[in-house]
Amino acid sequence: MKDSIxxxxxxxxxxxxxxDYQERIALAISFDYGSNHNAKEIPFAKYHCEQLGIKHLVIPLKFMGEYFRSSLLSGDEAIPEGHYASENMKSTVVPFRNGIMLAVATGMAESNDLQYVMMANHGGDHTIYPDCRPEFVDAFDKTAQAGTFNGVRLLSPYCNMTKGQIAARGKELGIDYSKTWSCYRGGDKHCGKCGTCVERKEALADAGIDDPTEYED
Structure with missing residues (x-):
């Protein structure tokens, strides 16, 4: 039953x-919020939806790029190098990004008579992203239920998984990860040095997947 966005x-x-949940997903939403890598990510989102026959929408949130402070919104040179666990990676946080996107998605779910909103946060996000943590997920789930007539729920199936475990699931599903984007700098190739590139390399290695990514280095 198609009950989710x-x-x-x-x-x-x-x-x-x-x-993983294609049989339940009626609608996929991507947000163009002015990040360095939106232009690289969104075409891949569209591609995979086309492969699965799932409706895909792109919703502009350009005000975030104009008014919010984050190195993710300040050009590729502002992106720090290093692991997610490093203190300098906190500069990549876009304040309350997930909260804003989930609010829009919840309204879209209610407008389309859908019961669930899904997001793919995971355990590795918890270190620096407050709106990826389990307590946030639980709080937003309650908020969505209370604020909608049909009691929309938030589903976060990967919340306590590692990115390596997610990649292992993708391996089982036969996903071509060369048709995904991670790098926060958004150049022609993955930089290989920012937090998301480092995490991508580690996850693919943990899952025993030959890395198909083309890196600058």
């Missing part, structure tokens, strides 16, 4: 979730 970036995690 998914927030789909075009990255590894949300693409895996798309394939």
């Amino acid at each position: 998914i927030i789909l970036s075009g990255g590894m995690d949300s693409t895996t979730l798309l394939y």
Whole structure:
């Protein structure tokens, strides 16, 4: 039964979730919020939806790029190098990004008579992203239920999984990760050095997947 809407970036995690729960997903939404890598991610999101015959919408949130402070919105040179666990990676946080996107997705779910909103946050996000943590997921789930006539729920199946475990699930599903984007710099190739590139490399290695990504280095 098609009862869900998914927030789909075009990255590894949300693409895996798309394939994993394709039988339940009626609508996929990508948000263009002015990040360095939106233009690289969104075409992949569209591609995978086309492969699965799932309706895909792109919703503009350009005000975030104009008014919010984050290195993710400030050009590729502002993106720090290093692992997600590093203190300098906090500069990539876009304040309350998931909260804003989930609010829109919840309204879309109610408008389309859908019961669930899905997002692909995972355990590795918890270190620096407050709106990826389990307590946020639980709180937003309650908020969505209370604020909609049909009691929309938030589903976060990967919340306590590692990115490596998600990649392993993608391997089982036969996902081509060369058709996903991770790099925060959004260049012609993955930089190989920013937090998301480092995490991507580690996850693919953990899952025993030959890395199909073309890196600058």
